[in-house]
């Protein structure tokens with residue numbers, strides 16, 4: 001019996017994906033249909049993610065953006081001095097710029113941040129590319145909580161630490177966002193920058209400009225699943241309490257890095273808790 005799965009998504013299927021999305025079918029439903037039709041899950045997810053997010057970005061030509069444009073804002077060396085804390089660098093990747101950081105938060109901070117977030121969790125939104133308005137969609141099935149910059153003493157401390165790690169002035173930071181993913185929850189691969197050709201990006205770009213970098217802090221371990229994945233470079237990180245993943249996607253000349261496509265794989269057991277800081281090119285009114 002033939003048991004191999006399809007790893008190539010044919011033009012017919014690409015067309016079907018585009019039409020199904022345009023007709024309002026959620027990405028999760030498309031994925032289920034493709035799996036029923038014996039597509040390899042990774043191939044199906046990539047094709048759907050490209051259709052949802054990739055159209056405005058020159059995904060076919062990552063080589064066209066020179067590696068030299070993407071020099072990291074992160075300090076050099078094995079230890080980053082982030083104000084109240086010294087943070088060890090465990091892994092660095094140059095394209096896209098990624099660094100895995102240890103001991104960004106201590107266990108007490110992780111606990112307090114989870115408790116604080118729990119009081120205001122609501123279903124996470126994604127930005128509708130057409131309108132720029134946040135909408136609840138099946139591609140992001142987590143719950144989130146937003147904090148204004150400096151909202152509490154704890155939040156102010158983490159805001160300042162994140163800015164120091166990221167090599168940016170705190171004024172460029174968006175408010176911290178906590179997220180909780182239950183079993184089955186995921187965030188399909190996407191870009192954190194605002195695709196310049198999406199009309200919905202304009203209101204975001206007007207205030208603070210483009211996003212340049214992300215710091216995902218992990219508030220707990222995950223029992224199974226929930227990895228942060230960069231499918232274009234086959235990179236997968238297993239959440240570990242207190243650690244953080246830093247990545248960049250906007251070069252000083254404005255080039256956007258298509259290799260920064262990333263997502264949160266489905267949680268298979270337990271819960272996943274993260275706290276994210278996004279930095280903008282310019283000062284951002286909290």
Ligand SMILES: O=C(O)CCC(=O)C(=O)O
Nearest residue numbers: 187227228262263264276
């Ligand atoms: O859940 C993850 O691991 C990724 C989260 C993420 O990409 C985001 O919030 O922008």
Ligand SMILES: [Fe+2]
Nearest residue numbers: 190191192262
């Ligand atoms: Fe993201």
